[in-house]
Amino acid sequence: MDAAELKSVVECLIFVSDGPIRLEKLAELTGLEPQEVTRILEELEEEYQRTGRGLILYRVADGYQFRTRPEYADWIRKLNRSRPFRFSGAALETLAIIAYRQPVTRAEIEFLRGVDSGGVMKTLLDKQFIRILGKKDVPGRPLMYGTSADFLEFFGLRSLADLPTLKEFSELRPEFDGTLAEQGAEDTDSETA
Amino acid sequence: MSYQVRIEQFEGPLDLLLHLIRKNEMDIYDIPIAEITRQYVAYLDAMKSMNLEVAGEYLLMAATLTHIKSKMLLPPQEEEELEEEELDPRAELVRRLLEYQRYKDAAADLQSFSLLGRDVFTRPVFAxxxxxxxxxxxxxxxxxxxxxxxxxxxxxxxxxxxxxxxxxxxxxxxxxxxxxxxxxxxxxxxxxxxxxxxxxxxxxxxxxxxxxxxxxxxxxxxxxxxxxxxxxxxxxxxxxxxxxxxxxxxxxxxxxx
Structure with missing residues (x-):
């Protein structure tokens, strides 16, 4: 099979897969080396991007998936006859806290938000955006929560590392900021030396 | 003095406080505690007058604000002076407000992503x-x-x-x-x-x-x-x-x- 055909095979597999398909799975199915698959995926990604197709090859939750371009959302909603999805403020806040602080207990979430969060957490659990990670080793052994693979898929993230870094309030401790900058300067110095 | 209070949907007492600080263009590191307590309580009164149930968390925060206010009227005690960081009775509240603001910003960031089913779509999955x-x-x-x-x-x-x-x-x-x-x-x-x-x-x-x-x-x-x-x-x-x-x-x- 030549290279062009292999690329088409990979394209088919991604299209038909029921969710984001993993690199390892593609390598296993095609019998190619993972590096080879990576190269094909990069080519596909670039081709879809460059030719301005309606679809984009996304990397989400550790896998690859074709998704429509965000700018055509209105057309698809016409087809599905659905209203745009909206998260409540409480759900988003809670989800953000869990995403950044996991593993985190309900009490910790409620302290940060300043309000009871039982109801919204139950909804997030039911919708499988969050999951129980275990029990915390403190008195009462409260449950610890974290985000799920569905969360990554929903927000189009590859991994938790893809989350934007939390904005630091460095104004709080200006002296701390200074030492960091100095350290950074030293590091670059030693690299150039 | 009467207050014109607009009833908005707040996510909790911290959210309401941040709103009041922003509206009054207060310095979050130097909150005029007497003023903000007054406005905060006025807001709760307005809620009550509209027959809205005021959640316990809001009342707790009102108590906390009053507590801070009274503490600021007292001369600092000697032992407290040792812990310089905790000298300001407002420090704990400010920390919580800033922390909360961070996650509120993060939540807004999440909202701006290309959400599945809102901005981007995939092939529907077979049941x-x-x-x-x-x-x-x-x-x-x-x-x-x-x-x-x-x-x-x-x-x-x-x-x-x-x-x-x-x-x-x-x-x-x-x-x-x-x-x-x-x-x-x-x-x-x-x-x-x-x-x-x-x-x-x-x-x-x-x-x-x-x-x-x-x-x-x-x-x-x-x-x-x-x-x-x-x-x-x-x-x-x-x-x-x-x-x-x-x-x-x-x-x-x-x-x-």
Whole structure:
């Protein structure tokens, strides 16, 4: 099979897969080396991007998936006859806290938000955006929560590392900021030396 | 003096406080506590006058604000001066407000992503339950909580006997381990979680079998896998090619069951 055909095979597999398909799975199915698959995926990604197709090859939750371009959302909603999805403020806040602080207990979430969060957490659990990670080793052994693979898929993230870094309030401790900058300067110095 | 209070949807007392600070262009590091307490309480009064129920959290914050206000009127105590950071009674509140603001910003960031089903769409997934052999899908490792859920479901189906029953020899975990290993020897393709129990198991059998299963997983003789996410749980033998010797040794250690 030549290279062009292999690329088409990979394209088919991604299209038909029921969710984001993993690199390892593609390598296993095609019998190619993972590096080879990576190269094909990069080519596909670039081709879809460059030719301005309606679809984009996304990397989400550790896998690859074709998704429509965000700018055509209105057309698809016409087809599905659905209203745009909206998260409540409480759900988003809670989800953000869990995403950044996991593993985190309900009490910790409620302290940060300043309000009871039982109801919204139950909804997030039911919708499988969050999951129980275990029990915390403190008195009462409260449950610890974290985000799920569905969360990554929903927000189009590859991994938790893809989350934007939390904005630091460095104004709080200006002296701390200074030492960091100095350290950074030293590091670059030693690299150039 | 009367206040014009617009009733907005706030996510909680911290959200309301941040709103008041922003509206009045106050310096968050130097909040005029008397003023903000006044406005905060006025807001709660407005809520009450509209017959809205004021949640307990809002009242707690009102108490906290009043407490801080009174503390600021008192001269600082000597021992408190040692901890310079805590000198300002507002410090704790400011920390919480800033922390909350960070997550509020993060939540806004999340909202701006290309959300599945809002901004981007994928090919709809086939409903697996309509497919024949829908269970025959990719398998993945079982999480602890899925396992306990499955166990609880099993136990729920069996009524608890409310009398004490004295019987002789009963099933032991060791017996059950050998039984499971024997079963896996025959069924190399794996056993469904529900199939390891006899037709009409009592609670004792379920508990002992479950413990035996956990022991086998601990000894690395059995793998517990799940067909797709939230699918049914399967047991697979993990011995065969790799080091059955070591496995046997571990089994001996367990001996007493």
């Amino acid at each position: 697996p339950e309509l497919e024949e052999g829908g269970e025959d899908r990719e398998i993945e490792a079982v999480g602890l909580f899925e396992l306990t859920k499955a166990f609880r479901r099993l136990l729920e189906d069996i009524p608890e006997t409310d009398f004490h029953e004295v019987t002789g020899e009963r099933l032991s975990v060791t017996d059950r381990i050998h039984f499971l290993l024997g079963l896996l020897e025959i069924k190399k393709q794996g056993i469904a979680f529900a199939d390891v129990f006899s037709g009409n198991p009592d609670r004792h059998e379920v508990v002992v079998t479950f413990l035996a299963m956990l022991e086998l997983v601990k000894m690395r003789l059995v793998n517990l896998m799940q067909t797709s996410r939230y699918g049914s749980i399967w047991l697979f033998s993990s011995v065969g090619d790799e080091e059955p010797e070591a496995a046997k040794k571990e089994e001996d250690l367990l001996g007493c069951g």
